[in-house]
Amino acid sequence: MAKLKQLLGVIIGIHLVWWLAAIWLNRSILPGPVTVYAAFPSLLQAQIGWHIYFSLYRLFWSLLIATVIGVLTGMAIVRFPRLGRVLDPLIYLTYPIPKIAFLPVAMLLFGLGDLSKIIMISFIVVFQVIISVRDHVAAIPASLYQTFATLDANRWELFRFITWPASITGIISALRIALGTAIATLFFTEVYGTNYGLGYFIMDAWNRLDYPGMYAGIIVISVVAFCLFALLNAIEHLTVKWQKDEINA
């Protein structure tokens, strides 16, 4: 209940600042909240549901690919030190590169359809997942592996009982960071080669000088992102109960 009140407070605060800014600026480029919400019924005519669906579809596959590659690479760096010695500097060298600059290359190699969009988003967020998982796996105390090694644990048992559970918190925290980056990248990738997606919807409204529609699209993308963050929190709640117990102890 306290969290809900806090959330409502933040939403009211944002709308108040927005409303005051719209009155102060008094230009069509920044309509007030009332004007924007009045445009919401037109979103249904503009098939906003399909735009949300296509954006979620691209986000889902991008994050899934980035997570699978990121988790395997992050774990491999720690568990196979020789590989880590090669991959670690490679990651540090390539992580800071603004990878959105490779968008024309992705378009050329993978076309203008969903594939180039999904690969581009995955390429950008995979580094965050690798680093987070690597750090979490590296932080596992050696005594856990030693204790299990004396029990004649095989590689699968070490992974199942130690490496994987220790990585889950890393994966979730990486996804939380990656989700914001992925949505920002999604916006860029949906401005070409598609007539569907929230990025396309916002840019299209902008090009038509339909500012209420554009801001309505921004609100929709925020609400979708909020729901995805809430979903991540719910997954965390279900999978890492032990951390909650530690905090409450």
Place this chain on the structure above:
Amino acid sequence: MLAVSGLSAGYAGQTVVADLSFQIDSTEILAIIGPSGVGKSTLIKAILGLIPSSGSILLNDQPLAAKTHTLAFVPQDYGLLPWQTVRKNVQLGVQVKQHHRLTPAQTTHVDQLIEQLGLVSVANQYPGSISGGQQQRVALARAFAMQPDLLLLDEAFSALDLGLKTKAQLLFLDQWAKAPMSTVIVTHDLQEALTLSDQLLVMTPGHAQLRPNPLAAIDRAQRPNSSALFAAEATLSQEVTQWQN
């Protein structure tokens, strides 16, 4: 019986344990004592095969190996899985060792150990939410649940305060006495070594000596209250200091 002969081990080309030999009976406890950094933990890791070593380590006349023997190791931080409940942590020792789920008899044995070690009220909690003393008992329960051929404890009592430590030692001895096994305890606490062991392996830099526990004639449970304990501790402490110099 654990028979160690000509054991040498170390890290990165530096020998920490050199040409060490000793043996302990299958119903004996050996306490390895000595100052920090002398190689006590290195020795225990070498015995367990966690680091490379040379020499011979036989357990019940067979080369010691995790595959052929049941080994139980309690490290200084207890080695508990934070994401598993207390009960599951205890069960996992047996489950991983035999590579399949517990039989009903084994589950009952685990439940009995949880009860005997006073862990019933925290059995469904996670290790991070229980006290250090309880965590230590969970680690002991996991070790005893496996009914090991060899039990090794690396400073397993050192993180406990004095009152809790004596209580934990007596609880350990009570369980150990039900089914004794070759046991090696690493400690820097002379009182602990004298209370629990039959033999002492005193390690100082470049020096290691096996000797009987001067309190061997006294029942272990009586040793913490014995005046002889403090006298033996003082003598031993003096000797260790002399060897160090």
